Amino acid sequence: MTDGSRHPADVAEFLDRLYSEEGCQWACRVTSPSAFRAWQTGAREAFRDLLGLTRIEAQAGRGRPMVEWAPDTEDLGDCTRQQGRIDTEPSVRTSFWCLRPKGEGPFPLAITPHGHENGDIYAGICTDEKDRRRMQDENRDVAVEAARRGFLAIAPATRGIGGNPRAYRIADIGERHGGRDCVCHNWQVAVVGRSALGERVWDLMRILDWALALPEVSGPALMLGNSGGGMATAHAAACDERIDMAVPCCAFNNYMSPAGTLRHCPCNAVPGLLSFGEFWDVAGLTAPRPLLTVNGRHDGLHPTDEVDAAVSRLTAIYDAAGATGRYQHSYGEAGHRFYADIMWPWVETRVAELSA
Template identity: 50%
Template sequence: MPEQKIPTQIDLRRRTFLKTMGLAVGSGFFSRGVWAEDKADPFNAYPDSVVKYLRRIYDEGQVKFSYREDYPGGFEVWQKEAREELRRLIGLDRIVSDCGDHEPKVEMSEPGPDLGGYTRQKGLIETEPDVRIPFWLLRPEGEGPFPLAILPHGHDSIGFDTYAGAAHDEEHQKRITERRADVAVQAAQRGFVAIAPATRGLSTPGVPDLLKRHGDLDCRSQLIHCLLAGRTAIGERVWDMQRILDWEMTLNEVDSERVLMMGNSGGGMVTLYASACDPRVSVAVPSCSFTLLHSRNGYIYHCDCNLVPGMAEWGDLYDVAGPIAPRPLLVVNGREDTLHSVSDIEKAAARAEAIYRASGHPENFESKFGGGGHRFYPELMWPFVMKAISA
């Protein structure tokens, strides 16, 4: 039986967006002023009353940790306090409390055959009681210690297989090739020990959406259960990456001073937050994910499961770059990516660049655009990574 096509994040959000726009326009719901002004900009096409409401509740005057030069104590104090509050906000402190003294357990299969300079091995890590995250470990040939790459994926139910180049069939292989998505293979070929983990709620581990109560979206089901318990989905995903990092740091084959985290879409969001919360990540590359939290009229760019309650009071996504500075950070986006606004990406990048200037290392932040859509751009990412990792 051929593999059933699984709707991607782009598919699902485009369907919802177009349906909503069609109903609103057909009913005459939009006021003439906003619709006439923004009909060419779907990210800002809310009616006047909604725009006023959203601008009021997203009032920048209420933001606590958006970086400013006159922050009491200066940049380092801001960075420390912003990181501590971010950890609390995404629920990491709650997860620590929930897990108690749980010790993650790791099970590994036997290494596979030589795949042309590297081997691929399946693993399973219990990051908290009864939560088991499968992953692929790709190991380059030769003697270590090797730099480490942790590569969380986005909305793809077999995303860790995709990243590891473990194609299920010809159609899957074609998709991997077209999207240049086998980043764990690319990392191993460049001398990294590469971990391609399942991202909780986006792949097999998570809370299934029973009876389709949450839109038939497992990622949303995960989020709802997290919120009821004082957690967030992004916090659980960061926790999983940190436990994988803990384990890898115990292996002699890994150079703990050279750790890359990189992911696309939802995996890029995990990369951004994990790198901000964990200084052990030495190079971060979020792909097709770095932008503003919302457009000027309040449109939210990311899937529900990437959102954090109260985040707009803490700051914006460019402020999440602050706790990463001065470590190297490259944000990559596609100019044809229909999920994001190029102008808002550029605004976010300008603010992140200012934060890196304040850290004293503006050269460690870069923002680049590929010419296509919502995918990896290896030709932009790897030169930055290899330079940063060898510095």
């Protein structure tokens, strides 16, 4: 990092004080499984409140969500693809693609939230040749790959993401946020005690409410996503124990870098987040369930020294939970993308363990 990318000394001193770990009320400092369970119970409830989930549920209710299907189903050979829409709260209709393996099932469930891109690519849909090359080179058709491995896969449009024309979002119609719909959306819900990240988690929880009740779904539930989809994955897994295993890719690190800069898009910022804890404390809420974090060694958004420090902290939390070995981290030898050669062998091993 160059001197020009550092804060002045007085600002750096202020931020060091502001972001001190001593101010993290729910930082995980426990050393035994019994103490971990006590911490987790209180911390998860506090974190759900922080994201705005309690407020959203009070406003939206939790009845069985309504789903509407497009009339056409595409045959992809070893699976089918169909578009649907699910009402996750009043006036909010979330678009998704459902990929079903051939056969009667039952099938385990995979949900694949996307980040700042047109998430249709997760379902194998490309708008041009550039998209197609990116999908192939960066393993981005994850819902298709999940279906080919026997999962009933749901690829939802992530709320607030402007890169996906199907995504429900509050657009930056006043150009107050540089045309960034995701940032506009976060601020406009933050003023009533919500967060865009909390809404994304809520949508995923509502999809779980619906999908886990399908007669053809049984067995472990997997969630995986890259970048902003990895953020949604990690935070949903922290909040909802129905997610049996999670793979956030190119997302896990610190929330705030040692230099005092946000590591993720501001649309993931939650007021009060660092008063709760750091990313490893939140990810620790997933324990003892299996968790794989994947990063690109050459991903400029997440320096490896910072990732390594975060991994060390999360490993210690899993150890304290009595879940040694259930958390793993791996680097892919490229940048900000999926790594099929790392993810799918891990997923298949975990499915076998959970299904035994």
